[in-house]
Amino acid sequence: NAGVTQTPKFRILKIGQSMTLQCTQDMNHNYMYWYRQDPGMGLKLIYYSVGAGITDKGEVPNGYNVSRSTTEDFPLRLELAAPSQTSVYFCASRRQGAQFKEKLFFGSGTQLSVL
Amino acid sequence: QQQVKQSPQSLIVQKGGISIINCAYENTAFDYFPWYQQFPGKGPALLIAIRPDVSEKKEGRFTISFNKSAKQFSLHIMDSQPGDSATYFCAAEGARGALYNDKVIFGPGTSLSVIP
Numbered sequence: 001n002a003g004v005t006q007t008p009k010f011r012i013l014k015i016g017q018s019m020t021l022q023c024t025q026d027m028n029h030n031y032m033y034w035y036r037q038d039p040g041m042g043l044k045l046i047y048y049s050v051g052a053g054i055t056d057k058g059e060v061p062n063g064y065n066v067s068r069s070t071t072e073d074f075p076l077r078l079e080l081a082a083p084s085q086t087s088v089y090f091c092a093s094r095r096q097g098a099q100f101k102e103k104l105f106f107g108s109g110t111q112l113s114v115l
Numbered sequence: 116q117q118q119v120k121q122s123p124q125s126l127i128v129q130k131g132g133i134s135i136i137n138c139a140y141e142n143t144a145f146d147y148f149p150w151y152q153q154f155p156g157k158g159p160a161l162l163i164a165i166r167p168d169v170s171e172k173k174e175g176r177f178t179i180s181f182n183k184s185a186k187q188f189s190l191h192i193m194d195s196q197p198g199d200s201a202t203y204f205c206a207a208e209g210a211r212g213a214l215y216n217d218k219v220i221f222g223p224g225t226s227l228s229v230i231p
Contacts, residue, residue: 106159
């Protein structure tokens, strides 16, 4: 099993450019998450999804968009890149039901620099 | 506003010593408290977790202590080893049907270095 796969691993953007960070999981997890990690700030939740077609905002959603058309994929879109979006982005997934929730599985991250 | 507070920001411990990381939360909607460990260049991975109906949970050298009335919990690493050098995050999740049920809120992290 590949687990949670993120692409690309590294990317440099110019201010105002747009890009999509890809995330796919092969564990049939219903819940998926996007976090950003900044030094001394920990992991901040950007968006999450509880299933295909359902997404919701996290703690820091401004400047980002998501979609969830399939169970496997949860791409994160940056429309107008700004220096404040320079960060390491992590995608995570897990199974969760009415009576249980499992641990988060994380991808290996995408390091994004906006210059 | 930091929903989950964590201290210290960094910690240096001698091999064989005890590492202690503290966390605190305000919102009583949280009812599950995991700790994640992250090595450089990797995503975080679950280390140990606790529910507030117990005051302590131990797994090998790792122990979580929980004080529900103070809304505080801590991670103790006994006999710390150089291989434990990593960033540690406490986190909080909500009860089923409650606010934060679907979210995992992380603290700012503690960078632990265990020196020989």
